[in-house]
Amino acid sequence: MAKPNGVQSVCIMGCGRVGAMLAEHFHSMGYAVHIIDVNSDAFRRLNTKDLRDNHTTQGDGTDPSVLERADITHADIFIAVTNGDNRNVMAAQIAKHQFNVAQVICRIYDPKRHEIYRDKLGINSICPTLIGADAIFSTLTGSPIGASLGNGKQQGELLS
Amino acid sequence: MMPAEANGRQYFIIGGGGQVGYFLTKALLEAGHEVVLLDKDPARIDTLNRELGDVVERGDACEVSTLDRVGAERADYLLAVTGEDEDNLVMCQMAKAGFTRSNGKACRTIARVNNIANIPLFHKLGIDVIVSPTQNILEAIGTELPLPQIAQISPPDNDGVQLIEVRVAADAPARGKTIESQGWGSSVRPTLLIRGTQNFTPEPHMALQPGDKLFAVVTPEGRSVLKRALLGKAT
Incomplete structure (x- = not known):
């Protein structure tokens, strides 16, 4: 999509802690932000009045018409961060395949689902379960969780 | 209607034990097929098992571990018939991308789609048969x-x-x-x-x-x- 004014546009689905934080950050960087949530109460998480008043869309982001209301046709970035893995990955695929958004990313809590979408179905996803477990494990042991899972034995020792 | 295996008996995994899942299971069992019905709600599963015999398993058909447990690698069909389009889409994609059958072909996926605006997406993502009651x-x-x-x-x-x-x-x-x-x-x-x-x-x-x-x-x-x-x- 042509950007007459050169402003980058980001569409975020899910106004939870992560979605709201991303919205605030992109907004402060000068991006055009649109944030979607099924529950309009969720928009209270937005601190910036301008975001709350002018850049929210209430509706289900797995419905293409709701995404259109959130101006997805002009979005350069689409981020799906509701609490539902399936909703996120479905909306991400709508954004990618139907609206041809350049950069699409979604959150998938289930590591196995994340792996299949990332490795076999070409969906850019992040898995907070893996990242969180790894952060906790490596904080305690000094080595990443992948190292111990990979060769079947503990490499670090628990710090007491 | 279905590609016949040796004796024409096919293995169906059905995701979603609502009315559609219930009547599908009943009809397919009566036709002599092998069926497992997956649902997440323990109370519903008890009711269904009383009606249908022990063909209902508790589990999320969107999870690879559940599909693995019920033998998705030998399934001929996955029928995704929950009331949620996103769950139906994901279970079809998991069954196709997560498992390879011994004959090398992925299982056929049939999905129920409620929002007609999503029908083109389901086609594009390779769901074999799309059924939309709304449509x-x-x-x-x-x-x-x-x-x-x-x-x-x-x-x-x-x-x-x-x-x-x-x-x-x-x-x-x-x-x-x-x-x-x-x-x-x-x-x-x-x-x-x-x-x-x-x-x-x-x-x-x-x-x-x-x-x-x-x-x-x-x-x-x-x-x-x-x-x-x-x-x-x-x-």
Whole structure:
């Protein structure tokens, strides 16, 4: 999509802690932000009045018409961060395949689902379960969780 | 209806134990097939197992571990019939991408889709058969009732292209103008014009009259273009 004014546009689905934080950050960087949530109460998480008043869309982001209301046709970035893995990955695929958004990313809590979408179905996803477990494990042991899972034995020792 | 294996017996995994899942399981069991029905709600599972015998498993059909436990690698069909489009989509994609059967082919996936706007996406993502109750009912309305001004004759294909029928409204912007002067371009391909009891192949020089029924193959954009041109202000 042509950007007459050169402003980058980001569409975020899910106004939870992560979605709201991303919205605030992109907004402060000068991006055009649109944030979607099924529950309009969720928009209270937005601190910036301008975001709350002018850049929210209430509706289900797995419905293409709701995404259109959130101006997805002009979005350069689409981020799906509701609490539902399936909703996120479905909306991400709508954004990618139907609206041809350049950069699409979604959150998938289930590591196995994340792996299949990332490795076999070409969906850019992040898995907070893996990242969180790894952060906790490596904080305690000094080595990443992948190292111990990979060769079947503990490499670090628990710090007491 | 189904590709016959040695004895014609097929293995079906059904995701979603609502009314649709229940009656499907019952019918497929009666036809002699092997069926496992997956649902997440323990109370519902108890009810279903009492009715159907022990064919209901507790589990989320979107999880690879659940599909693995019920033997997805030998399933012939996955039927995704929950009430949620996103769950139906994901279980089909997991069954296809997560498992390879011994014959090398992925299992056939059949999904229920409630939001008709998502039908093109399901096609594009390789779901084998898409069943949309909403779409079916809309089509039934379109053929049953004389009044609606727009009816879908065929469901949208992968690119959203479909055959529709539009009745020219009394105050339609396009009325009295020839087809060639409408400026529809390639997004609208008129295929049949019915006027009263007569039917015509639409020619560029023919003028549209209120009450005409125009059948056209349209892209999603073409559909909007045609609606604007042929429907009245009231719609």
